[in-house]
Each structure stands twice: as structure tokens, then as C-alpha cells.
Amino acid sequence: MASQAPELPFTMKAQELHAYNTPYILRDVPIPKIMSPYDLLIKIDAASYCHTDAVVTAGQKPGCPSKFPHVGCHEFAGTVIAKHAGAAPCARTFQPGDRVGVVGCAYHPCEECDECLSYGGPESDSDPPGYSVYCPHAGNLGITLDGGFQEYAVVDARQVAVIPTGMSAAEAAPLMCAGVTIYAALKKLGLERGQGIGIIGCGGGLGHLGLQFAVKMGLDVIGVDNADRPLQLARELNTGARIVDARSEEAADIAQGVNSTKGGKPRPSGERGLDAVIVLPESQRAFDYGVKLLRNHGKCMVISVPTEGFRFSAADVVLRDISIIGSLVGSNRVTKEMLEFAARHQVKSVSRSFPLTGLNDLVREYEKGLGGKLVIDMSLR
Ligand SMILES: [Zn+2]
Ligand SMILES: [Zn+2]
DSSP: OBSSOOOOOSEEEEEEBOSTTSOOEEEEEEOOOOOSTTEEEEEEEEEEOOHHHHHHHTTOSTTOSSSSSBOOOSEEEEEEEEEBTTOOHHHHTOOTTOEEEEEOSOBSOOSOSHHHHSOOSOGGGOOOTTOOTTOTTSBOBTTTBOOSSBSEEEEEGGGEEEOOTTOOHHHHGGGTTHHHHHHHHHHHHTOOTTOEEEEETTTSHHHHHHHHHHHHTTOEEEEEEOSHHHHHHHHHTOOSOEEEETTTSOHHHHHHHOOOEETTEEOOGGGOSEEEEEEOSSOHHHHHHHHHTEEEEEEEEEOOOOTTOOOOOHHHHHTSOOEEEEOOSOOHHHHHHHHHHHHHHTOOOOEEEEOGGGHHHHHHHHHTOOOSEEEEETTOO
């Protein structure tokens, strides 16, 4: 039951997926209903396309979606329309008209499992007990459940973050998966200012945001890509990061040229190389290139999930003490922090917008691999 029930139309437009490997179909469907005290009904203003949308559409994510037809998109932004008549305290703080960004994961977590009761990350990044993005029983809007490629959605008040003043919905939406994922990964590496980080796949959706976040965090940044348009996009950001074309520059040469510092002191020449790399493409070559950029004891952060996995060299792990770690989106607390950081430092995705009716055009554009982000902007017709 909704409080302050606004005058809503009976139906809305939704882009539905009816089977794997088929185009989206635009249909008129009922507006979703608020079911729980945690729920907010929002009018969607912008919805961004993520690589995981392509993975789900291709049937490469087992168990996803949980049913057909399915509405994709797990990074979106909208305006609060209504909440439950008996709203939970966390939902009560939201008012109609509030603008929120939505991270698709952790819709209605179970509140009882170990993950929900004790998030495993650093205390300062964790959400209050009862909520965890790692809850295996939670829904995932846009992946298991319906997401943002529709005019209205019901979201969990614990999975949203208020959009800072001055940031548009179309700017916020791409930050809600790509932005928080790369921001949380950078935080998890725990680097100090001046330490060296490589971002492999720096012209892609996550990569070009990562370049901006990492530079603004004070890190010494090298961005790597291997195709003309993504490289051009990364260079045109003018972040101050060094941009490397992996087709023409050897990783070992780059590593030897790195002279990052720790604690303000230059490293001896034998310890040259990056302190960490984040590998974004689902490609073994990208992974190998990244590991070669690392100094001994460096960290390789994996974000993508190729079905065949990554191969690592035991010599790298044993003899060079390279650690291979991963990162999954971020807590709600980190999402809020990321949006504030992005607004303060003007971190923005390079994006192109399409109307909701143009979602299949967007997908065709995505398949060209030109870099940046592609966003459905509901204000476009
Ligand atoms: Zn995503
Ligand atoms: Zn749980």
C-alpha cells in the first residue's frame, strides 16, 4: 500500500526481454506496486547500459533473469513518487520529489544470513547490520528482477543514494554500477597518495571513470587500452594519467619506467613497477599485461567475470608475491560517498543518450565497443 498516492497512469512503457538473444520489445505494462515498508516507487529519469546487461541477454549468467519477460538495467536514477503507508525508518526519510540513484543489487536482502549481519569489509565502508550487498538471498534489480528500462520502478530505500545538487539523472545513472564498482575497487586496494595504479581497459565504461577517480584520489595513474576509439576517449579526458597503447608498448618496458613512491620516498630501481592494477576486460591478454606492470608484492584486482576464468602464473604468485583479488560493486555507504566524491571532483562519464524507444539502437551501438557509457534518458522522445 502506498502513502500519498499520486495521480498515476494505469500503465507505463517498459522495454522487455522475452527470451535470450532477442531484441527488447517495448510494451505497455502495469505500474509496479509497493509491497514492503522498505519500498519506494520512483519515476525513472535515466537508465544506463552495463556489460552485465549484455551478459544476461546472452543467457551467460546462470539463473538470470528469474523469469521472462524481464526488464534489464541495474544502474539507474529517478524521482521518488511514493512510499509504503507503514514505511520503515530508512524509507521514511525519503520524500516525493527526492532524486535518487539506484544500484540494482541487494533488493530485499534476507536480513538474517551472516552476510547481512556482519559485512566483511572495513568498518568504515560497511552498511548497518541487516543489510549487505553480498546477501545471497537478495534480489538484483535489472538482473534477477525487473530494473530500469521502464518508466517506473519499485526500489529498496536501502539500495539508493540521494543525487547531489547539480548532478543530472543522466550523469548519476552510469555511476550506479560502473562508478561505484570502480570507486570501491580503488578504495579496497588501500593505496596511499602517490602510489602507482594501472587501469587496464581505461577507455571502457568503468575504465574511463576509474582514470578520473584514481587521479582525483592522488594516485599515479597509467591507463591501458588496445583499440583506437577507447584510447582516444581516455586521452581526451585530460586527467593527467599516462595513457598506454598495449598494441605498441610492452608492459615490461612500462613497468621499468615507473618510479612511483611510497611514503614520499622513491623506490629503488629494482622495485620498479606499479603497486596495483585493475583489470577490466574479460581477456587473458589484458590480465597478463596488467600483471606484468606490477612490481613484486603488487596487487592485481579483477572485476570482470569471464565464463572461462583467468589463468595466472604460479611463479607470479609464489616468486613475485603478486596477490590476485576481486571486488563486487560497493556497500550503500560507499555508493553515497562515491556520488559525493564525483560531484565534488566533477567525475563524469562520457556518455551518449537514447530515448527509451531506442534501446535496441543503444545495444547495437554498444556492440561496436567505442568506449564510454550509453544511457537511456527518459526526457528524450
Ligand atoms: Zn553493471
Ligand atoms: Zn542475507
